[in-house]
Amino acid sequence: MWKRENEPNAPTPSSTPSSTPGGMTSATPITPPSAAPSAPPRRDVEAAPAPPPVRASGEPAGRAQIGGGTIVRGEISGEEDLLIEGRVEGRIDLRQNAVTVGAKGRLVAEIIARIILVDGEVDGNLTAEEQIVVRKSGRVKGDLCAPRVTIEDGARFKGGIDMEPKRPMAATPSRPISSAKSDPIAASLAAAVGASSSGSNG
Amino acid sequence: MSWLRRPGAALPAPSAKEEMLAAPPAPRVVEHVAPGLGQAIRQLPKPGGSVLDLGPALATNIAYFNRIGARLRVFDLEETLREAGLWASPLKIGPWSERVNAALALSGQESFDLVFAWDFPNLLGRERWLPIAQAVISRLTPHGMFHLMVRSGKEMPAQPSHFRLTAAETIREELQGSESLTAPRFSHAEVERLHPGLAAARSFLDKHGVQEFLLERAERLDLPPRAVAQPRKPRSFYPG
Numbered sequence: 001m002w003k004r005e006n007e008p009n010a011p012t013p014s015s016t017p018s019s020t021p022g023g024m025t026s027a028t029p030i031t032p033p034s035a036a037p038s039a040p041p042r043r044d045v046e047a048a049p050a051p052p053p054v055r056a057s058g059e060p061a062g063r064a065q066i067g068g069g070t071i072v073r074g075e076i077s078g079e080e081d082l083l084i085e086g087r088v089e090g091r092i093d094l095r096q097n098a099v100t101v102g103a104k105g106r107l108v109a110e111i112i113a114r115i116i117l118v119d120g121e122v123d124g125n126l127t128a129e130e131q132i133v134v135r136k137s138g139r140v141k142g143d144l145c146a147p148r149v150t151i152e153d154g155a156r157f158k159g160g161i162d163m164e165p166k167r168p169m170a171a172t173p174s175r176p177i178s179s180a181k182s183d184p185i186a187a188s189l190a191a192a193v194g195a196s197s198s199g200s201n202g
Numbered sequence: 203m204s205w206l207r208r209p210g211a212a213l214p215a216p217s218a219k220e221e222m223l224a225a226p227p228a229p230r231v232v233e234h235v236a237p238g239l240g241q242a243i244r245q246l247p248k249p250g251g252s253v254l255d256l257g258p259a260l261a262t263n264i265a266y267f268n269r270i271g272a273r274l275r276v277f278d279l280e281e282t283l284r285e286a287g288l289w290a291s292p293l294k295i296g297p298w299s300e301r302v303n304a305a306l307a308l309s310g311q312e313s314f315d316l317v318f319a320w321d322f323p324n325l326l327g328r329e330r331w332l333p334i335a336q337a338v339i340s341r342l343t344p345h346g347m348f349h350l351m352v353r354s355g356k357e358m359p360a361q362p363s364h365f366r367l368t369a370a371e372t373i374r375e376e377l378q379g380s381e382s383l384t385a386p387r388f389s390h391a392e393v394e395r396l397h398p399g400l401a402a403a404r405s406f407l408d409k410h411g412v413q414e415f416l417l418e419r420a421e422r423l424d425l426p427p428r429a430v431a432q433p434r435k436p437r438s439f440y441p442g
Contacts, residue, residue, distance in 0.1 A: 134259075149264060157259035158282070160275040160312075163268045 238416035240371035299333035355411035
């Protein structure tokens with residue numbers, strides 16, 4: 001009956017995947033840690049910031065961010081999740097991580113990542129090992145290649161969609177990357193976005 | 203009774219009526235029986251058949267083609283023509299055709315087993331649809347199919363509808379506005395003339411006045427191809 005206003009129905013930057021020491025990934029809880037189970041829920045409760053994701057090594061896995069006033073030209077690679085609110089022209093290769101193109105992000109770039117979420121504009125091919133989500137505010141011109149592709153109604157998309165199931169590492173970088181361990185985060189993320197997407201479709 | 207609410211107390215959830223009033227008006231929905239769709243899906247190579255959707259990207263359709271293992275290319279013709287300033291262009295057919303071909307430059311040399319053109323022939327009219335149809339037909343595979351939803355009524359929606367593939371032989375149309383235009387009312391023969399080299403493998407007129415066409419290459423159907431449609435000459439008001 002009561003529902004928090006900020007309850008996510010789609011992946012947010014605070015719910016990026018995190019790895020546990022056991023090597024399995026799990027969803028980062030966004031419920032306020034201070035909320036007691038017996039306390040009545042309040043609609044105006046703000047969700048506390050999620051704890052930073054933790055890598056298998058025990059080190060906190062940070063998330064890099066390219067701010068709105070930044071322009072990057074060239075290739076970006078690394079082992080961190082990335083949020084882009086600025087402009088990127090070139091290539092982004094973060095095969096083990098999530099790339100989020102924020103609402104203000106403008107990319108003319110090829111993206112290779114584990115999970116790709118698009119709220120802004122991308123002109124280029126996207127390849128994800130797990131999933132690609134184009135939200136309703138997103139605009140993509142290019143080919144999408146991932147086992148799961150979600151394009152919310154209202155999103156602008158022009159290009160091809162290749163949703164072949166996971167396959168072994170391909171030689172060309174534009175193909176999906178090797179099958180990795182299943183990721184509950186990606187599954188829950190997909191379910192959340194899929195539900196919102198299918199809900200809007202009736 | 204808001205003056206009785208304690209400061210800081212949670213606001214009550216909006217009623218269903220309030221939510222309904224706040225929400226944008228839902229599009230009108232029409233369910234079309236589409237046996238041609240069923241035939242096209244049966245004939246589509248599986249897996250790996252390639253499909254070109256000239257409509258916008260819709261999650262339902264993407265999921266549909268994923269289920270049947272088809273590769274999908276979404277073209278969004280309306281958006282493409284709007285970006286190129288051609289959607290409402292009154293240009294003559296020659297220059298319009300050149301600009302349309304530039305806007306239609308599909309990536310690579312990809313060819314398609316099935317093309318969904320929905321109601322674009324109605325909306326664009328014969329002169330503007332013909333060059334688009336020719337450009338797309340040149341990308342059909344030898345066994346390629348062309349799917350259309352042609353309106354046979356006097357009027358048609360002024361905006362392109364969203365067509366969703368909801369079942370094997372059902373297409374759900376979501377009308378995007380309340381305005382309507384006079385429909386060109388293409389005959390069966392004219393539909394074939396507007397798609398050079400193709401002939402109707404199946405057509406079905408449903409109770410909503412929408413005729414579904416599934417076109418295939420005429421030689422594959424052992425039918426003689428029809429002459430290509432020509433722009434109509436304006437009729438003189440005075441006889442003789």
